[in-house]
Amino acid sequence: MIYTITLNPTIDRLLFLEGTLTKGKNNRLRKVAYDIGGKGHHGSYAMNQSGVKNQALGFSGTINASKLEKILSDKGINYDFVEVYGKPTRESYVILEEKVGGSILITEKGFNITDYDIGLLFEKIEHKVQREDMVLIAGSVPPGFDLHDLENLLKQLKKIGCFIACDLSGEALKKAVEIGVDFIKPNQFEVQELIPSDGNFLEPIKELSKKIKYVIVSLGKDGSVCSHAGEVHQVSAPTVELVNDTGAGDCFVGTFLASLSLSKSLAECLSLASACAANQVQYNDSTTFNIKDARKLQKEVTVKKLS
Template identity: 65%
Template sequence: MIYTITLNPTIDRLLYLEDELTKEKNNRLESIAYDLGGKGHHGSYAMSKLGVENLALGFCGTTNKSKLEKILEEKGINHDFVDIYGKPTRESYVILEKNISGSILITERGYAVSSYDKSLLFDKIEEKVEAEDTVLIAGSMPPGFEITDLEKLLELLKGIGCFIACDLSGEALKTAVKAGVNFIKPNRFEIQELSTQGESLVDTVKELTKTIEYVIVSQGGKGSLCGHGNEFYQIGVPTVVVVNDTGAGDCFVGSFLASLAQKKSFVDALTLATACSASKVQHKDSTSFNVRDAQNLQRKVTVEKVG
């Protein structure tokens, strides 16, 4: 079983503009839609889409819980949340301009979690997760969830002996590296915080793979630099028309972990995850991708051995 943990979930409100966003102008909306937000939820969707069983854990506000659960049901995602009573799950605003590729993302900060809320989540994890399972911790931490709490969570999972994947940033990423988790996916900016001054990117990845099983460095449109054991690859992305890039990295992570669960090789997992991400950016919403399209795009993903 794969468990995803989204500590600071969000509901994506997709705002489709009639034209290009312009200051000092009344920017009219063409339409509004809602989708899943939160890195872990996006990862769960990709796993479910690829036929890999998973369960979404984390926190959920009660005042708009029905809205989030409706989206989860539509996306086919099983979940078991800790309720934060009297508070709403935050919303993210994804602005999509007419005939402009990419998106603008604006996020709310989110509700604060209490010591009791955190203890309920830890108890749920301890009750469910077993040594043969995979756990993905992804996204930001809500107010009230401190680095010491993340350390406690990682210590709990390390004690269970499961595979730990982390898609985190800042101090949370450094904490995951220090704990020696099994998987990290920093972007080209975050990896600099883990590098020694003057060290090349390849050397940084090599150093990290001494303690972390899988290291994937996202480089945006340039693909990714990936390390596992003594294997190091530069992965190139196929050329596609980008409509909405929100959630593309999360799609990659979910697809990659799903591929590992299906016992695919490192290279096959990388190329399929890259292709799923390339399929995702062609869609208007935050999660959707087409598996058949991804399988076709996988043939166009380039793999170059480095180091």
Template identity: 50%
Template sequence: MIYTITLNPAIDRLLYLEEKMESRKTNRIREIAYDIGGKGTHAAHVMSQLNVHHLALGFIGDVNNNKFKKILKAKHIKDDFTVVRGQATRECYIIIDRNTTGTTMLTEKGMTVSEEDKYAFIENLKAKVKQDDIVLIAGSLPINFTLNDLRKLIGVLKEAGCFIACDLSGEALKLAVEMAVDFIKPNEFELNELNSTKENTIDYLKNLNNNIQYIVASLGEKGSYCVHDRKVYRVLPPKVKEVNDTGAGDCFVGAFLSGLYKHLSIPETLKLASACAASKVMHHDSSTFSLEDALRMKELVKITEI
């Protein structure tokens, strides 16, 4: 089983404009659509498409619970979220116009979780996770969920003996590195923050690999490095027409962990993950990708061992 933990999920409200957005004018919306938001839920959607046994965990607010659950069902995501009473799952507003390839995103901070909410979530997690499971913690932290709470969460997973993957940023990522989790996926900026001594990137990744089994250093459209067993793989994705790169990294993580779960080789896992991410950037929303296109593009991914 793979568990995804999205502590601060979102409902993405996609606003499609009739024309290019401009200030000081009325920008008319021609269509509104909804999508799932939050790194862990994006990864869970990939797992559902790849027929990997998964369960999405985290916090959701009861105020807009029905709306959130409806999107989960449409995305075929199985879940057991901890419901926070009197709170609403945050919404993100994604503005898309016809004349640009990029998007504009406005995000709410998210709900406030109480000590009781955190206790209920941890107890639910303890009852579920076993040694053979993979657990992904991904995305931002909700209000009142501190780094000490994150430390406790990772500690609980360490006690369970499961595989711990973290797609986090800032101080949360530094904590994941300190606690020697099994997988991280920093981007270029995050990698520079971690590498405080400005050591050569490849050497730094190899040294980091002494404590962390799998490291994927994302380079955006330039691909990625993957380090495992002190072997460094350079990954070059296929060239595609980019529409929206939001969620591409989450798509990569979901497919990568699915590959590990299915015991694929590292090169095959990287090909699958890179192809899924490449398909994702061709779509407007944050989670959609075409598995058919990904399987077709998989063989276009170039992998060399450095």
């Protein structure tokens, strides 16, 4: 079983503009749609497409719970949240301009989490997670959930002995490295922040891999670099038409972990993850991709061992 933990979930409100966003102008909408937000939730959706059993954990507000639950149900995501009463789950606004690739993302901070809420989450984890499981912690942390709480969460999972994957940033990422989790996915700039170097980012990747089993560095349209078991691999990304790049990295992580849980080879895990992420950016929302189409794109992906 894989558990995804989204500490600061969001509901994505997709705003489709007529034309392009212009200051000083009344920017009209063609339509509005909703999608599930939160990096862990995107990971859960990707795992579902690979047929891997998973459950989404984390926090949710009760005020707009029905809206969140409907989206989760539509996406087929199994969940068991700590409900925080009297609070709304935050919304993110994804602006999509007509005939322009990519997106503009605006996010709310999220509601405040109390020690009581945190305790309930820790209890769920204690009752659910087993040594043979995987746990993905992904996304930002909400107000009230500080680095000390994250450290306690990671230590709880380390004590259980499960596989710990973290798709975090900033101080949270540094804490994950300090604790020594099994998987991280920083970008090339975050690697430099973790271990400053003279510009050759392969050296800090190798240094990180001394503590962390899987270090995957995102390079955007140039693919990624993965360090594991003393070897470094460069992974290409298929060339596709970009529509909305929000969630592509989450799709990569979810697919990679799902493939890893199925005992696929490292090359298979990396190439399918790269292909699924490339397929995902061709859709309007932040989660959808087609696994069959992705497998066709997978033939274009190269996984090359670097000396």
